[in-house]
Amino acid sequence: SCTMLQATIKLCCGIAHDHLRHLPGFGLAKPSAPAPFVLLYTKPHAHAELGGLFTLICLAPAAACSEPARDISPSQLSSMHLSYITQGETALQRALSILQQHTSWQTERMLDIGAVVSSATIPGLGKVFRAEAVLAVPVAQMHRELFERIEQMPQWNPTLSQVKVLQHIGTDTLVTHEVTAPSPGNLVGQRDFVSVRHRRTREMAVYLVGTATHMEPLPLQEGCIRAESRLSCIILQPLAGNPGHTRFTWLLSIDLKASATMLPGGWIPASVINHVLPQSQADFIKYLCQHLSTTTHP
Secondary structure: OHHHHHHHHHHHHHHHHHHHOOOOOEOOOOOOOOOOOOEEOOOOOOHHHHOHHHHHHHHOOOOOOOOOOOOOOHHHOOHHHHHHHHHHHHHHHHHHHHHHOOOOOEEEEEOOOOOEEEEEEEOOOEEEEEEEEEEOOOHHHHHHHHHHOHHHHHHOOOOEEEEEEEEEEOOOEEEEEEEEOOOOOOOOOOEEEEEEEEEEEEEOEEEEEEEEOOOOOOOOOOOOEEOEEEEEEEEEEEEOOEEEEEEEEEEEEEEOOHHHOEEOOEEOOHHHHHHHHHHHHHHHHHHHHHHHHOOOOO
């Protein structure tokens, strides 16, 4: 019934709020004039700088939990729609839990442009990779490129051949299908993903989370292996004192289904997988930087 659906939605929101209410909220700041695109250098061993996210988590005031999207009434939300929303919220809570932990992160990649990719082993997820960078574009622009314009991502990211939104659930949850581009010499091979993508905005911070889901009927793509995103969470925060810049943090854990791919000498070893994922994050940041440098600020 409509009453039951309303109660369910409020319960889901309440659970999320109870977990989130002690986590990052950021004071509103007036947007500054757009700055020319640069990537600010982040010192790889400056723990105070790399740990800025955790300082903000501890010090930030709480923000209210948003209600489900107002363009969909509770009576229009099916059990499957509610399931997608719940999957997104669960992934978000898991990401926030990782950010709260005092985890020892090991550097995997240091890009010339200042981005750092590190990793840690997280119970229940295995190896999680974290990419960090500071980009000289405002949060709102990054948010649009990475969520609202997600289907245009293959136009600037050559590692993807297709991103298609299969379903919109309100304004904050999507079900997407992504296909990686074929690449000569790619040991892992072509993969596709079916994911729930969910966003939550807490004042000036934006969280973009993704996790694997299932949708019928969506047949396997010829030549592709269906991989699974265990967890993806991009956090966009305005840089303290300079809201025209964005602190970009990306947690990533993916099951590439390596056992389904055979190399001439046997299965793909874990060492190859552990090389591919941080490299994919580094490549993504590089292509994102190139795209943003040619994009006019709105």
